[in-house]
Amino acid sequence: xxxxxxxxxxxxxxxxxxxxxxxxxxxxxxxxxxxxxxxxxxxxxxxxxxxxxxxxxxxxxxxxxxxxxxxxxxxxxxxxxxxxxxxxxxxxxxxxxxxxxxxxxxxxxxxxxxxx
Amino acid sequence: xxxxxxxxxxxxxxxxxxxxxxxxxxxxxxxxxxxxxxxxxxxxxxxxxxxxxxxxxxxxxxxxxxxxxxxxxxxxxxxxxxxxxxxxxxxxxxxxxxxxxxxxxxxxxxx
Numbered sequence: 001x002x003x004x005x006x007x008x009x010x011x012x013x014x015x016x017x018x019x020x021x022x023x024x025x026x027x028x029x030x031x032x033x034x035x036x037x038x039x040x041x042x043x044x045x046x047x048x049x050x051x052x053x054x055x056x057x058x059x060x061x062x063x064x065x066x067x068x069x070x071x072x073x074x075x076x077x078x079x080x081x082x083x084x085x086x087x088x089x090x091x092x093x094x095x096x097x098x099x100x101x102x103x104x105x106x107x108x109x110x111x112x113x114x115x116x
Numbered sequence: 117x118x119x120x121x122x123x124x125x126x127x128x129x130x131x132x133x134x135x136x137x138x139x140x141x142x143x144x145x146x147x148x149x150x151x152x153x154x155x156x157x158x159x160x161x162x163x164x165x166x167x168x169x170x171x172x173x174x175x176x177x178x179x180x181x182x183x184x185x186x187x188x189x190x191x192x193x194x195x196x197x198x199x200x201x202x203x204x205x206x207x208x209x210x211x212x213x214x215x216x217x218x219x220x221x222x223x224x225x226x227x
Contacts, residue, residue, distance in 0.1 A: 108158055
């Protein structure tokens with residue numbers, strides 16, 4: 001069964017450094033998302049992306065964050081200057097879009113980001 | 117605003133049925149999901165129901181939707197120790213909209 005993959009599974013970085021989290025969505029999917037889950041808290045929406053542009057972003061997704069689909073298969077989340085509070089599990093998701101089952105979002109296994 | 121609430125903990129004996137309840141506030145939600153998260157793992161889509169349905173059954177899983185009360189439940193029949201995990205209720209307005217998650221219910225299955 002096709003699945004969303006994410007790399008790395010765990011990233012440790014120093015505060016102020018840039019990180020890029022990578023995702024490979026399911027191949028025929030058109031809608032892409034990033035969510036994050038701070039330890040012990042709810043899964044929170046960050047951003048959605050369709051047709052090479054951001055569709056919606058949350059207030060968490062400030063100027064330090066950016067997303068890109070550089071080559072038609074990867075979908076990346078960049079954090080320019082990491083803060084301690086960026087430590088979280090970051091989930092990528094994708095959806096085919098459309099009606100019914102085609103609209104369900106499938107999540108990757110997550111990247112655990114630790115900012116020291 | 118959009119909000120999803122669940123009880124945080126549930127403990128059941130192996131072989132019993134588990135019922136996890138959820139309430140949501142957005143009556144325009146079309147998709148209602150249940151995701152499972154095992155320790156240290158990602159979010160696994162367990163099942164989903166559309167807002168025009170009352171019930172959906174998938175093997176040991178039964179989802180009930182009361183749209184009037186905005187109440188969703190997940191019943192797991194014959195609960196096994198492997199079902200121990202956090203179960204997230206979630207809603208989405210459309211097929212491409214963001215998914216709003218509840219806080220998750222931690223299910224513990226006692227052998």
